[in-house]
Amino acid sequence: MKQVFVLVIIAFISIQAKAQDQNRFSKGQWFVGGDFSFSNNSRNLGGSTGKFKTSNLSFSGEVGYFVIPKLAVTLTPIYARNSSENTSQFNPNRNVYREYSLNAGIRGYVIQNLFLYGSIGWGKVKEVIEIPNLLPITIESTPNVFVYSAGVGYSLFLIKKVSLEPRVFYRFRRIGDVDAGADNNSFNFSVGFRIFL
Numbered sequence: 001m002k003q004v005f006v007l008v009i010i011a012f013i014s015i016q017a018k019a020q021d022q023n024r025f026s027k028g029q030w031f032v033g034g035d036f037s038f039s040n041n042s043r044n045l046g047g048s049t050g051k052f053k054t055s056n057l058s059f060s061g062e063v064g065y066f067v068i069p070k071l072a073v074t075l076t077p078i079y080a081r082n083s084s085e086n087t088s089q090f091n092p093n094r095n096v097y098r099e100y101s102l103n104a105g106i107r108g109y110v111i112q113n114l115f116l117y118g119s120i121g122w123g124k125v126k127e128v129i130e131i132p133n134l135l136p137i138t139i140e141s142t143p144n145v146f147v148y149s150a151g152v153g154y155s156l157f158l159i160k161k162v163s164l165e166p167r168v169f170y171r172f173r174r175i176g177d178v179d180a181g182a183d184n185n186s187f188n189f190s191v192g193f194r195i196f197l
Contacts, residue, residue, distance in 0.1 A: 024160075024161065024196040025066060025069060025070045025072075025109050026066060026069050027066050027067065027068050027069055028065075028066060029065075029066045029196060029197065030063070030064065030065055030066075030196075030197040031062075031063070031064045031072070031194045031195060031196045031197060032061075032062065032063050032064075032194070032195055032197070033061070033062055033165070033192055033193050033194035033195055034059060034060055034061040034062060034192055034193070035058075035059070035060050035062075035165075035167075035190045035191070035192030036058070036059050036192070037056070037057070037058050037190055038055075038056065038057050038058075039054075039055065039056045040053075040054070040055045040056075041053065041054045041055075042054075050086060050087040050088030050089060050092070051086075051087050052084070052085070052086050052087075052088075053084065053085045053087070054082070054083065054084045054085075055082070055083050056080070056081070056082045057080070057081045057082075058078065058079065058080040058081070059078070059079050059080075060076050060077065060078040060079075060192075061076065061077050062074055062075070062076045062192075062194070063075050063076075064107060070108060070109040070110075071106070071107070071108045071109075072106070072107045072108075073104070073105070073106055073107075074103075074104070074105040074106065074107055074117070074119065075102070075103070075104055075105075076102070076103040076104075076105060076119060076121070077100075077101070077102050077103075078099070078100070078101045078102075078103060078121070078123070078147075079098075079099070079100055080097075080098070080099040081096070081097070081098050081099075082095075082096075082097045083095065083096045083097070092131075092132055093129065093130060093131045093132075094129070094130040094132075095127065095128070095129050095130075096127070096128045097125065097126075097127045097128075098125065098126045098127075099123060099124070099125045099145055100123045100124050100125075101121045101122060101123025101124075101145055101147055102121055102122065102123060103119040103120060103121030103147060103149075104119060104120060104121065105117055105118055105119025105120070106118055106119075109155075113154055113155040113156070113157070113163075114152065114153075114154050115152070115153050115154070115155065116150075116151070116152055117150070117151060117152075117153065117167075117169075118148070118149065118150040118151075119147075119148065119149050119150075120147070120148040121146075121147045121148070122144065122145065122146055122147070123144070123145045123147070124142055124143075124144060124145065125141075125142065125143055125144070125145045125175050126140070126141075126142050127139075127140070127141050127142075128140050143175050143176040144175075144176070145173060145174070145175050146173070146174045147171065147172065147173045147174075148171075148172050149169050149170060149171040149172070150169060150170055151167050151168055151169025151170060151188075152167070152168055152169070153165050153166060153167035153168070153169075154166055154167075155194065161195060161196045161197070162193065162194070162195050162196075163193065163194050163196070164191065164192075164193055165191065165192050165193065165194055166189070166190070166191050167188075167189070167190050167191070167192070168187070168188070168189055169187070169188055169190070170185070170186070170187055170188075171184075171185070171186050171187075171188055172184070172185055173186075
């Protein structure tokens with residue numbers, strides 16, 4: 001996977017190395033854009049009559065400002081919704097999880113259109129768990145969430161000011177307080193777009 005990603009980045013750099021106008025990364029320039037992802041999964045539970053279904057949806061917007069050439073500060077609101085449902089007759093349940101966070105970050109272009117970035121943010125999570133078995137129970141909670149991420153991406157310019165941006169990044173998320181929190185570490189791939197103003 002790493003080798004394929006490196007080869008793709010090298011190909012993008014070699015194709016666009018001479019053609020790009022670096023003024024879009026100069027001090028005082030702004031950019032806006034976002035990323036969107038969706039997944040849906042369903043699997044049969046072995047030995048039972050039920051299924052386990054999951055769906056995930058996330059959207060993040062981003063606004064950035066270049067404080068010096070090739071170095072921008074960013075602000076990113078994120079919304080994520082994850083749901084899962086177990087339709088087994090023995091242990092049916094449904095879980096809906098929504099996360100709202102606001103992240104501040106930094107983005108630096110290191111080679112042509114290749115950039116490194118990192119962000120840190122805080123927000124809220126709303127989780128609803130329904131357990132309709134013997135005694136119907138609904139559990140709701142709204143803990144805080146702490147998030148940071150770091151990664152690498154590439155601005156593939158489709159036209160002079162609009163880019164398609166694939167990214168590979170690490171994300172850490174802690175839900176709840178430090179002692180009782182649930183930590184989540186993940187490696188992710190996303191594709192978004194940016195408009196350089």
